[in-house]
Each structure stands twice: as C-alpha cells, then as structure tokens.
Amino acid sequence: MQLLDGKITSDQIKEELKSKVDAIKSNGGKIPHLAAVLVGDSGAAVTYVNAKVKACELVGFKSTLVKLPETISEADLLAKVAELNADKDIDGYIVQLPLPKHIDEQKVTEAISPDKDVDGFHPTSLGKMVLNLPTYLPATPYGIMQLLERNGIETAGRHCVVMGRSHIVGSPMSILMARNTNPGNATVTMVHSRTKNLKELTLQADILIVAIGKPEFVTADMVKEGAVVVDVGIHRIDDASKKSGFRLLGDVKFDEVAPKTSYISPVPGGVGPMTIASLLMNTLQAAALK
Numbered sequence: 001m002q003l004l005d006g007k008i009t010s011d012q013i014k015e016e017l018k019s020k021v022d023a024i025k026s027n028g029g030k031i032p033h034l035a036a037v038l039v040g041d042s043g044a045a046v047t048y049v050n051a052k053v054k055a056c057e058l059v060g061f062k063s064t065l066v067k068l069p070e071t072i073s074e075a076d077l078l079a080k081v082a083e084l085n086a087d088k089d090i091d092g093y094i095v096q097l098p099l100p101k102h103i104d105e106q107k108v109t110e111a112i113s114p115d116k117d118v119d120g121f122h123p124t125s126l127g128k129m130v131l132n133l134p135t136y137l138p139a140t141p142y143g144i145m146q147l148l149e150r151n152g153i154e155t156a157g158r159h160c161v162v163m164g165r166s167h168i169v170g171s172p173m174s175i176l177m178a179r180n181t182n183p184g185n186a187t188v189t190m191v192h193s194r195t196k197n198l199k200e201l202t203l204q205a206d207i208l209i210v211a212i213g214k215p216e217f218v219t220a221d222m223v224k225e226g227a228v229v230v231d232v233g234i235h236r237i238d239d240a241s242k243k244s245g246f247r248l249l250g251d252v253k254f255d256e257v258a259p260k261t262s263y264i265s266p267v268p269g270g271v272g273p274m275t276i277a278s279l280l281m282n283t284l285q286a287a288a289l290k
C-alpha cells in the first residue's frame with residue numbers, strides 16, 4: 001500500500017505556483033488576488049478559510065478575508081457579492097459554504113461572476129466542465145484529479161466508483177473521471193443513499209472515491225484487493241486526549257481498508273490540502289485571463 005499524500009503533492013503545486021508568482025513579480029505584472037467571504041464564525045468554516053488565506057500568502061498571492069456577521073441578510077450578502085464582482089483588483093473569490101439557513105446558497109452561488117468563480121460552483125462553470133471547455137474546475141474534484149495524475153495513477157479504462165452525488169464533490173467528480181481526458185476515460189458508476197446494491201458495486205471498483213459524509217462508513221469488506229481509494233470525508237470527532245479536543249476521521253475506516261489497497265489517501269493530509277492547492281491554481285488562471 002502506498003499513501004496518496006496530499007500534503008506532499010500540494011506542496012509541489014504550491015512550489016510551482018510560487019515560482020510563477022515570482023516570475024510575474026519580476027516582470028512587473030499584477031499579483032494574483034483571491035478574496036474569501038466568511039459568514040459567521042463557526043469552527044470548521046473559519047479553519048478552512050484561514051487555511052486558504054495562509055496558502056495564498058505562502059505562494060505570494062494577495063488575499064482579502066471578508067468577514068460578515070452570521071445575521072447578515074441575504075440582500076446584504078448579495079450586495080457584497082456584487083461589490084466583489086466589480087472590484088477590478090480581485091481576480092477570483094469564494095463564498096465559504098455552508099451559509100446560514102436564512103440565506104439561499106444557490107442564489108449566492110449564481111450571483112458570483114463566472115469570471116471570478118474560482119470555486120467552480122457556478123452553473124456556467126459546471127456546464128463548461130461537462131462540455132470539456134476551459135473553465136474553473138470545482139476545487140475538491142480538481143484536487144483529486146491532480147492527486148491521481150501526480151501520483152501516476154492510471155485511470156483510463158478502469159472502473160471508478162464515486163460514492164456521493166453532491167454538487168460540489170460527487171457529481172463533478174464522476175463527470176471528470178468519465179471525460180475524454182487524462183486523467184479521466186474511466187468507466188464510472190456513481191452511487192448514493194438510494195443505491196440498493198452498494199457493496200456489490202464498491203467491490204467492483206478499481207478506483208473508489210468516497211464523498212458521503214459518514215465517518216468510517218467504508219469498511220474492508222467493501223473494497224477490492226489492490227483498489228485505489230480516495231477518501232474525501234472530513235469529520236471532527238471529540239477526543240479529550242488531543243490538545244485540540246478533537247481528531248479527524250474520513251469516510252473510510254483507514255486502518256482496516258489501507259492494507260487491501262494499492263494506494264489510499266489519508267485523513268487528514270489527503271484530499272483537504274489538494275482542495276486548497278486547486279483553489280490557488282484556479283486563482284492563478286483567473287489572474288492570467290485578465
């Protein structure tokens with residue numbers, strides 16, 4: 001078994017980005033600028049946004065963190081989005097999800113200018129992805145494609161089972177793996193909570209990508225010997241023995257599944273860092289398109 005180490009792979013990407021930013025700087029070009037909108041201050045979202053801002057600094061991007069109160073109205077958030085769309089200095093921005101219940105996430109997502117949609121969630125970005133046209137790919141699936149490619153995982157002609165059909169992970173993931181690209185060209189099965197013969201299908205997977213949001217759901221008896229397993233899940237589990245008070249688990253029961261696999265991504269240190277690296281790649285792309 002080998003680890004699909006997202007920390008090492010994302011560090012390589014960040015090094016490459018840093019060299020590109022250095023070159024832009026020495027040529028007197030405009031430094032890429034990413035903004036992140038954070039509504040409220042709930043634990044996980046704050047951690048994710050801070051990690052994104054820190055990653056920007058590391059590669060030499062400019063970053064702006066827009067903090068808004070949990071009680072902000074939908075209209076005021078949409079006004080902020082319009083402001084960011086019009087801001088000529090900002091190349092791309094994200095609105096960290098989830099948003100408070102009183103705000104319609106889809107409405108906000110659709111208000112983001114597709115030119116600045118570096119999370120790749122806008123219907124225009126997703127539509128272009130389906131058509132294999134140049135666009136911003138959704139950060140997590142894009143990160144997984146990079147993780148597979150940069151670790152030399154062959155995908156063409158292999159059976160990939162994607163668990164989960166969310167708009168941000170499972171659905172775009174299944175489309176990217178099926179596209180006529182490299183990586184891609186896989187035979188894809190997508191499963192979800194209404195799938196009846198789940199284990200029968202997961203056992204056929206040469207590549208199993210798990211994004212269901214259920215801690216340690218995938219057990220060894222669900223995985224074929226020699227499969228490649230990518231675990232997208234992140235769960236904070238209370239753990240008094242840790243200084244932080246919690247530990248992180250994935251959707252896969254790592255200890256028992258890992259020995260059966262050829263490659264497996266750990267949690268933490270797998271898909272999470274790759275998602276951030278993809279966001280940075282999309283931001284550089286946004287800056288280059290200006």
Ligand code: NAP
Binds near residue numbers: 198272
């Ligand atoms: P989500 O929106 O809750 O979607 C979960 C999907 O899994 C749904 O399609 C659901 O089916 C399916 N599902 C749930 N239980 C299932 C079961 N027992 N068998 C088969 N399918 C099942 O979650 P998400 O946003 O895609 O995120 C999934 C996980 O990835 C979460 O743990 C999240 O925290 C993590 N995540 C990590 C990153 C990262 O950067 N590492 C990024 C995004 C998300 P239905 O559609 O039928 O309900």
